[in-house]
Amino acid sequence: MKLNCDMGESFGLWQLGMDEAVMPYIDMANIACGFHASDPLIMQQTVSLAKHYNVVVGAHPSYPDLVGFGRRHMQCTTDEIQALILYQIGALAAFCQQQDMPLSYVKPHGALYNDMMQNEAILIAILKGVAAFSANLPLMLMAQTDNSRSQALAAQFNVPLLFEAFADRCYTDAGLLQDRRQPGAVFTQQSQIVNQAMQLAKHGSVTSNKGNIIKLNADTLCVHGDNALSVAAIAKIKSAMTVSKE
Template sequence: MSLQVDLNCDLGESFGSYHMGQDDAVMDWITSANIACGYHAGDHNVMRETVGKAVKNNVAVGAHPGFLDLQGFGRRSMQVTPEEVFNLIVYQIGAMNGFAALYGTRIRHVKPHGALYTMAATDNALAAAIADAVYQIDKRIILFGLAHSELVKEGRRKGLQVAEEVFADRTYQPDGTLTPRTAPDALIHDVDTSIHRVIQMVKEQKVEATDGTAIPIQADTICVHGDGAQAAAFVENLAKALVREGIQIQPAGDPR
């Protein structure tokens, strides 16, 4: 059986006159777009434009809901109740659904952003609220979550399709969580190292943690970032490397 994996990227993060990311170039190589829904980034104009580009490029449309935190780019933890999280997920998916309908498509997946994603990886109540919101809106939506996280577990418990996500440019702690961005070793800057780690995660289902131990991991979808100086070149090199290794690149999950 041939290996396959999804390549996803956070897109549509510009707003107003503020431009961010290399969306157009990255779109040529990915299979899933996580489109900001206006809370942590993006706005109504950017959302419509980005959905249109994804449809034109045959890239799966996904909602990327986060905390209402433009100044902190959604990366600051907040004290929120499960009910608040449920409502902010519903609100942002609803906005994205409207733009998807304009192009005759639907949201294929949902991936929480930033601090919300990180908190839901370990907080069972928040993870359950996200999974419940997605399930009640559309049971066909695939829920993206950190591999082996509470979000993945709650998505499965709810009856959703889930895609376990790994990161091309992030390091891991021994417990399988991502190294906090505030740590000096949180990001991997060497392209060859990143690509080698991704291929290992897909083919061998393991990754080296910061303490040197090998931890098990499931790679259904790989997150690449589109806002770095060399983002487009990296995504292209990674996609070509995966193909050379005999790994097919296609959207996560089975259509329902």
Template sequence: MPSIDLNADAGESFGPWKMGSDEALFPLLSSVNLATGFHAGDPLTMQRSIALAKKHGVAVGAHPGFPDLVGFGRRDLAVTPEQAYADTLYQIGALAAFLKVEGMPLHHVKPHGALYLQMLRNEATAEAVARAVRDYDPELPLVLLPNTPMEAAARRVGVRYVREAFPDRAYLADGRLAPRSMEGALVRDPERAAERAVQMVLEGKVAALDGGEVEVRAETLCVHGDNPEAVEIARAVRRALEAAGVDVRSYR
């Protein structure tokens, strides 16, 4: 039976400001990427999110980003490799402390937003983040987009990595994610996202926004938790995968 991990970005509330519907979303997932206080989240939100994940048997990964609460980590910052390394290690350690108290392992690390995108085009940033993950734990997987400088950096550094795909984001024919500014870049229809997820897992490909098809190799699928339709999309994706005979479970 084929299997796939289903993850989402979550724990992104901050103080009294609420983002996402984590209580409804977590039961549909096999792993979750929790904000670590730089782009979103705070200590109490991390603590509560881990307790929620433990309740539902969901594996927990760190979701480090740029120090950009105002821009939700989606503004491209000019960071040095040294800063990217230190910021990533700092955020991993913050989440790991709460996990240790709950008796849960850190499952993976997945960069957020503009940091993730910068790693797709900037080898120095990609290598700095990969080194931070490796130096914390060489067996800790780094979640990344395949066939990019992210994957090349992970190989050079010698960190374990897991390839990711996005049923709720459009791809361009060259394999890149379509910029959010492009019309059609966000897939908001749950049934369409579900169809794309099944095609990604069973056929290893998906339609490109600018024509043709893109090869997809992934061990995990991501649903964006800040999408207003996130819960409906995750429910439709999981239902479609299981109906197609795919086992939804974490990859560790």
């Protein structure tokens, strides 16, 4: 199972994340495209860092919400969503082209990601935006116990799908992420993060907030590297997954 991480989310003098410490341990970098975080120089530098460590690059577009870090739901039309997806992919693709790096997938961020998973019209708008940029460019979305509906929609636009699960987020019995506003929604203990990552890698499941086993069909595991604890957990996950393959 490949490790993916949200990267390049600093903005000007404001620094977020520990990209240089995290990049050596991940396989896929979801690089912010300027709408929720990042700026042209940060985007350029993050693509360069990914190239240095041979990490696959993906676009990480969002609603136009710098103040809210892309976590606020916005009442955009489907035409607007399609256009903002195309716009952000194109911006990152320019830096990838400059450095002879392929743009390999798209993963929406924050509220746009959550809305995509709950509103079929928004998912279709995003699929159209991705397809408008390039044929066969994969879209990453949240793994569910049954991914068939998403796969059927994506097939209409010839967009391959990548399904991800989360190492540091608590799940509900419905296989959805627990609301961030609720206690325990984001794991803070390294052991929790590593244990869930290994459960996903070995068994394709998570343990819900009610203690039930939830099966998830995932291709990639999302990890977050915004503090020293997270970076240490990512290093342990990478090491454990490497050992499990041997």
